[in-house]
Amino acid sequence: MTEPQDPVARAAALLKEHRHSIDRLDAILVFTLAERFKHTQAVGLLKATHDLPPSDPAREEQQIARLKDLANTADLDPEFAEKFLNFIIQEVIKHHEQHQS
Ligand SMILES: C=C(O[C@@H]1C=C(C(=O)O)C=C[C@H]1O)C(=O)O
Numbered sequence: 487m488t489e490p491q492d493p494v495a496r497a498a499a500l501l502k503e504h505r506h507s508i509d510r511l512d513a514i515l516v517f518t519l520a521e522r523f524k525h526t527q528a529v530g531l532l533k534a535t536h537d538l539p540p541s542d543p544a545r546e547e548q549q550i551a552r553l554k555d556l557a558n559t560a561d562l563d564p565e566f567a568e569k570f571l572n573f574i575i576q577e578v579i580k581h582h583e584q585h586q587s
Pocket residue numbers: 526529540541542543545546549574575578579582
C-alpha cells in the first residue's frame with residue numbers, strides 16, 4: 487500500500503493507526519481486569535467462609551513493591567502503577583467486606 491505524501495493526510499493515517507491500537511489495548515485491559523476480579527471474588531468467598539479479614543496489608547505491600555519494579559522495567563511511571571493498583575485493591579476490599587456482611 488502506498489503511503490500518503492500530504493503531511494496532514496499522513497498525520498491523520500498515523501492517528502487512526504494509534505487509535506486502533508489504543509482500542510485493542512483498552513479491550514485487553516477490560517478483559518484482564520474482569521479476569522482478575524473473578525479470582526478476587528473467589529478469594530473473597532474463601533475469606534468469608536474461613537473467618538479471614540477482607541484486607542491483607544502485608545500481601546498488598548509485596549504487590550506494590552513488585553508492581554513498581556515491573557513498572558520501572560516497562561518504562562511506566564512507578565507512582566502511577568502504585569496508584570492504579572491501590573485503586574483496584576480498594577475496590578476488591580469493598581467486595582470482600584460485602585461478602586462478610
Ligand atoms: C485478593 C486479596 O484480598 C485483598 C485484595 C488484594 C488484591 O486485590 O490484590 C490483595 C490483598 C488483600 O488486601 C488477597 O488477600 O489475596
